Amino acid sequence: MKWRKLGVLLLVLAFAxxxxxxxxxxxxxxxxxQTEKEFKVGFIYIGAPGDxxxxxxxxxxxxxxxxxxxxxxxxxxENVPEGADAERSIEQLxxxxxxxxxxxxxxxxxxxxxxAKRYPDVTxxxxxxxxxxxxxxxxxxxxxxxxYLSGMVAGAMTKNGKIGYAAAYPIPEVIRGIxxxxxxxxxxxxxxxxxxxxxxTWVDPTLEKQAAQSLIDAGCDVLAQHADTPAVQQxxxxxxxxxxxxxxxxxxxxxxxxxxxxxxNWGPYYVRVIQSVIDGTWKSEAYWGGMADGxxxxxxxxxxxxxxxxxxxxxxxxEIIQGEWDVFFGPIKAxxxxxxxxxxxxxxDEEMLSMDWFVYGVEGTIE
Amino acid sequence: xxxxxxxxxxAVAIVAGTPLLFxxxxxxxxxxxxxxNLGVExxxxxxxxxxxxxxxxxxxxxxxxxxxxxxxxxxxAIHAFICITLKGNQVVSGxxxxxxxTGTASFLGxxxxxxxxxxxxxxxxxxxxxxxxxxxPILFRHDAMVxxxxxxxxALWYIMFRxxxxxxxxxxxxxxxxxxxxxxxxxxxxYLAVIVGGMMAGLGGAYLSLAYAPTWQExxxxxxGWIAVALVIFALWNPLRAILGSYLFGGVEALTFRIQTxxxxxxxxxxxxxxxxxxxxxxxxxxxxxxxEAGVPAALGFPYDREER
Numbered sequence: 001m002k003w004r005k006l007g008v009l010l011l012v013l014a015f016a017x018x019x020x021x022x023x024x025x026x027x028x029x030x031x032x033x034q035t036e037k038e039f040k041v042g043f044i045y046i047g048a049p050g051d052x053x054x055x056x057x058x059x060x061x062x063x064x065x066x067x068x069x070x071x072x073x074x075x076x077x078e079n080v081p082e083g084a085d086a087e088r089s090i091e092q093l094x095x096x097x098x099x100x101x102x103x104x105x106x107x108x109x110x111x112x113x114x115x116a117k118r119y120p121d122v123t124x125x126x127x128x129x130x131x132x133x134x135x136x137x138x139x140x141x142x143x144x145x146x147x148y149l150s151g152m153v154a155g156a157m158t159k160n161g162k163i164g165y166a167a168a169y170p171i172p173e174v175i176r177g178i179x180x181x182x183x184x185x186x187x188x189x190x191x192x193x194x195x196x197x198x199x200x201t202w203v204d205p206t207l208e209k210q211a212a213q214s215l216i217d218a219g220c221d222v223l224a225q226h227a228d229t230p231a232v233q234q235x236x237x238x239x240x241x242x243x244x245x246x247x248x249x250x251x252x253x254x255x256x257x258x259x260x261x262x263x264x265n266w267g268p269y270y271v272r273v274i275q276s277v278i279d280g281t282w283k284s285e286a287y288w289g290g291m292a293d294g295x296x297x298x299x300x301x302x303x304x305x306x307x308x309x310x311x312x313x314x315x316x317x318x319e320i321i322q323g324e325w326d327v328f329f330g331p332i333k334a335x336x337x338x339x340x341x342x343x344x345x346x347x348x349d350e351e352m353l354s355m356d357w358f359v360y361g362v363e364g365t366i367e
Numbered sequence: 368x369x370x371x372x373x374x375x376x377x378a379v380a381i382v383a384g385t386p387l388l389f390x391x392x393x394x395x396x397x398x399x400x401x402x403x404n405l406g407v408e409x410x411x412x413x414x415x416x417x418x419x420x421x422x423x424x425x426x427x428x429x430x431x432x433x434x435x436x437x438x439x440x441x442x443x444a445i446h447a448f449i450c451i452t453l454k455g456n457q458v459v460s461g462x463x464x465x466x467x468x469t470g471t472a473s474f475l476g477x478x479x480x481x482x483x484x485x486x487x488x489x490x491x492x493x494x495x496x497x498x499x500x501x502x503x504p505i506l507f508r509h510d511a512m513v514x515x516x517x518x519x520x521x522a523l524w525y526i527m528f529r530x531x532x533x534x535x536x537x538x539x540x541x542x543x544x545x546x547x548x549x550x551x552x553x554x555x556x557x558y559l560a561v562i563v564g565g566m567m568a569g570l571g572g573a574y575l576s577l578a579y580a581p582t583w584q585e586x587x588x589x590x591x592g593w594i595a596v597a598l599v600i601f602a603l604w605n606p607l608r609a610i611l612g613s614y615l616f617g618g619v620e621a622l623t624f625r626i627q628t629x630x631x632x633x634x635x636x637x638x639x640x641x642x643x644x645x646x647x648x649x650x651x652x653x654x655x656x657x658x659x660e661a662g663v664p665a666a667l668g669f670p671y672d673r674e675e676r
Contacts, residue, residue, distance in 0.1 A: 078583065079473070130560030144673050170635065197627040198635035203590045205580040207620075210383065214624035217375040229584055231482065236492075308495070364627070367634035 007253065039278055041065070042084065042093030042245075046105035047203065053228030053247040054264075056201075058104045058127070060248070061266030068271045069278070081106025090115045094122050102270070102278055103127065112136060123277050128173070132284050139269060142290035143173075144180035144352070145320050146262035146298040148327045150244045151184020151194075151300060151315050152258050154222045156309040157242050161192040164215030168202050168227045170366045173356045177226050179359045180327045185256075186361050188312065194363030195220060205231035214237065233258055243302075249299035261299040266296050279364040292321045302348075328352060333360035370501070376618065376625055377505045382579060386411070386571040386588070389608045390503065390595035391602065392520045393567025398441075399527060399604055400560035401540035401666040402430050405461025406447055407568050408592025409468020412514025413665035414439040414569025415576040416476040419583040423479060428486045432512070434457050436545045439569020442468050446563040451554045454670035473585045480583055488512050488578035510578045511568075517610065519567065536560050540664030543671035553671045571595065597646045600653050603662035617647050 002098045015305065041062075049059035055078070062074050077097060080089045086108045093101050094115065102125045103112055109129045116136045129138035154163050163185060164242040167174050182194045195218060199211045206249035208227050212235035215223055224244040225232035237254035237304035245251075245261030269289065276282040289295040299311050319325040330341035330349075341347060347355075356366060390407050397404045404410075418435030422428045436450040446464050449455040527533035531537035535556050538546040543553045558565040575587050594616055602608035 031443050048477060048480050050478065050482070056481070089545035195628060198639075199624075200635055200639040201589070203583050203584055205584050205587060206383075206575055207589065209580060210379070210621060211624050212622070213379055214628045217372060217379075217625070218628035229582065231580060231582065234581070363630065365632050365634075366459075367632075367636070 001113075039069075039072050039274070040096070040098045041072055041074050041100045041102065041274060042076060042090075042096070042098035042289060044080050044083070044089055044093070044101065044103040044105075044108060045078045046080065046107075047228070048078045049073060049076075052230055052250070052253070055104065057248050057264035058102075058266055061264075061270045062102075063271040064267030065274060070266070071278075072274060080108075083111070087111035087114055091118075094119050099123065100125065100274060118147050119157050120318055122284060125273065132286050134284055137273070137284050137287060139273075139287040139289070141260060141264060141293075141295040142288060143175050143264070143296050144292045144327050146296050147180040147322075148178045148184035148187075149298045150183035150184075150224065150260055150262050151314050152182075152188050152316065153246055153305055153309065154181070154224060154242070155185035155187065156190035157259060157305060158189065158192055158222045160219065160221055161189065162218070162220045163192055163194045164212070164218070164220030165194050165196045165221045166208055166211040166223065166225045166227065166232045166362075167196055167198055169200060170198060172353055174226050174367060175358070176352055176355045178364075179328060179355065179363060181224055182359050182361045183332070184328060188309070189315075192361070194224075194362050196362060198356075198364075199227060201227065204226045205229040208232055216241065230254070245299070247311055251299070251302070258302065260301045263297050263299045265294055265297050288325075290320065291317065292323065334358070335360060335362055370490050372629070374504050376621055378508070379621040380614050380618035381513060382617065383515050383620045384613035386518060386574040386579065386591055387595050387598055387616055388516045388610060389571030389574060390423070390568045391598040391613055392516075392523055393439075394599045395564075395602065395604050395606050396523055396527065396593060396611055397561045397564030398599055398607070399540045399666055400557045401543060401665055401669065402447070402450055402537045402557050402561050402667045402669070403457045403461060403573060404443065404464070405458060405596060406442060406446055406464025406468060407593075408463040408588055409472075409527060410439040410442045410565050410591070411468075411572030411575075411588045411592045412586070413442050413468045413470035413475075413572065414616070415570070415572030415587055416472040416479070416583060419484070419576040420475065420479055420574030422484060422486055422577055422589020426486050427489055431486075431577055432570060435569040435573030435577075436464050436566035437569070439483075439565040439567070439572070441565075442471075443562045443568070443633070444558075446565070447558045450541035451557050451561070451654055454672060457668055457670075460560070465625070472664065476583050476585070478487060480585065482583065484577070484581045487581045502592060509640060509660045512574050512578050515616055516574070518568070519570075520610050523563075523567075527606065537664070539671075540666055543666050543669075544673075547569055547671070547673060551670035552563065557671075568592070568595070570656035591594045594642065594646060597650060600663075601649045603653070604664065605662070616642060649675075 011221035018085045038164040045055045047055035049056050057093040100123045104127045106128045112124050112126050117180055124136040126138050128140045132138050136179045170202040185192050197211045199207045208231035212232040213342035216239045222242045223232050223244050225246050230250050233243050233250050233254035242259050243257040245258055250261045328344045414435035418431040419436035419440030422431030446460050449460040450457045475535050487612045493507040497503045535551045539553050539556045547553050576583050598612045619642045623641055
């Protein structure tokens with residue numbers, strides 16, 4: 001009996017210890033040597049920076065921010081679930097003295113607005129959000145622009161005209177990416193098609209690999225992805241075909257397969273916004289920056305891609321940066337071949353943000 | 368669907384079923400001894416992360432799977448201690464083990480998320496056998512762990528049903544008092560079975576992180592541990608049927624994508640529901656069948672106390 005009680009006690013202690021260690025582990029920084037001049041910025045992450053994807057890109061931006069503005073000190077909370085837990089985490093950062101709180105996932109919107117109401121002197125930045133407030137900005141990037149360019153690379157490199165696209169969820173952000181990519185493919189290779197499979201997950205390397213494998217077995221010889229792990233790249237590497245990455249430069253996961261990746265570059269945005277908060281010039285905004293701002297870009301293109309294609313891509317990139325042309329300028333045909341955007345017209349931001357239809361050349365369904 | 372795509376589907380079914388096979392066979396062993404372990408998901412995750420960490424640091428994937436088995440065994444030992452020595456509630460302990468394992472794995476793997484793996488289990492094209500039409504690509508072009516899982520499943524079947532050790536395990540699961548009376552140490556047998564079960568679950572997790580994905584991500588198992596638990600019932604506590612069941616489930620998982628590439632107009636959300644729908648269906652059918660057919664160990668879920676008769 002004694003042993004049993006002792007055992008239970010030990011177990012309880014062990015669990016408690018791991019809880020404490022676990023929680024402590026999630027706070028990334030740092031020595032509490034707080035000086036008066038220090039400007040504290042808190043980051044709420046949906047994942048961990050090691051994912052090589054979404055959160056990794058944001059964390060690179062955070063590091064860039066610390067580098068560029070020496071007085072700025074950052075605090076991060078990783079793997080914060082969306083919903084009620086997020087509210088507590090955001091509030092915790094505010095109480096730790098953060099003057100700006102950044103949240104990198106859509107589902108943090110409502111909790112952030114709640115906390116923002118209680119702390120009018122603190123600035124809040126919500127990535128991919130829809131709703132702003134007096135002290136809450138939303139920000140996102142026009143990822144469709146580099147996706148179009150990556151589509152040009154894929155279209156030029158496919159031999160049989162079959163390109164596969166392993167996508168996460170059928171939501172406007174992802175659909176917009178598929179459409180932009182397909183338009184890029186068609187621009188250099190009018191006969192090629194883009195086959196889409198949905199994995200219904202952002203982060204599940206095994207399912208993403210399954211999705212990639214099914215595309216390979218269906219005969220695709222170039223794969224692209226919209227999900228957060230490099231599993232698709234690895235599948236392409238194993239199969240000896242080409243691939244287009246996403247989020248960050250994914251060459252290291254598939255040195256032979258990877259041709260290029262549309263990438264996020266949050267650093268300059270964070271520097272600009274935090275500087276304006278420090279200067280007192282910040283105003284709430286719904287920011288949707290493009291390649292001209294450098295918030296999205298195309299990673300270096302593999303030397304397997306012929307130079308004339310690279311030149312073509314660079315020229316298109318310049319057109320986008322100069323603002324002479326954008327991806328969803330007409331004429332654009334819908335999946336069934338009917339004209340969706342006539343010549344001389346272009347989609348508005350609103351139409352792009354609510355996109356729920358495929359362009360001509362996509363094989364797949366949105367349900 | 369032509370022959371090629373069916374061959375490809377079956378080959379993928381085996382690969383996708385392998386993590387389930389490891390875990391399910393291990394759970395069969397534990398449950399045969401009378402201990403229900405719902406911590407499979409947690410043990411798989413700990414196995415996946417320990418295997419990955421050791422492989423990254425030592426650059427030896429064989430050491431990696433040893434570590435994975437050890438990781439799973441440690442977690443299983445906690446469960447064994449609670450359920451056998453402390454005679455605690457097996458359901459509660461198992462659920463706690465899943466939560467504990469998930470957290471521990473995330474914590475241990477924090478600095479290893481998304482790292483590329485240089486040493487991994489690559490598919491081997493077995494000479495001659497691999498060239499057999501149809502059967503070759505389905506059966507003989509997999510990585511070493513696929514074959515290991517089959518060998519272990521066969522070995523554990525042999526031990527459980529053809530040796531006196533196995534008789535002890537099954538006796539302890541059916542009627543621990545009788546087993547005790549003939550001199551079998553109930554707790555020793557149960558400890559052993561649960562820990563071996565944990566090792567198998569750890570290997571199942573390592574299959575994901577060292578061969579299939581191969582990478583470490585939080586919750587890389589994504590619920591496969593629970594499917595493995597359901598598979599045990601599907602297999603009627605028999606490792607041989609677990610082989611069949613695992614590949615069937617792997618096939619359903621693979622099919623969700625193949626239906627999409629084949630151009631059928633079915634909602635992807637419905638398709639990703641399929642494996643779970645299938646699980647429920649199987650449980651219903653098996654439960655109805657169970658009325659006629661024996662399989663469930665009589666003492667499953669009950670702690671054994673010599674003084675309580």
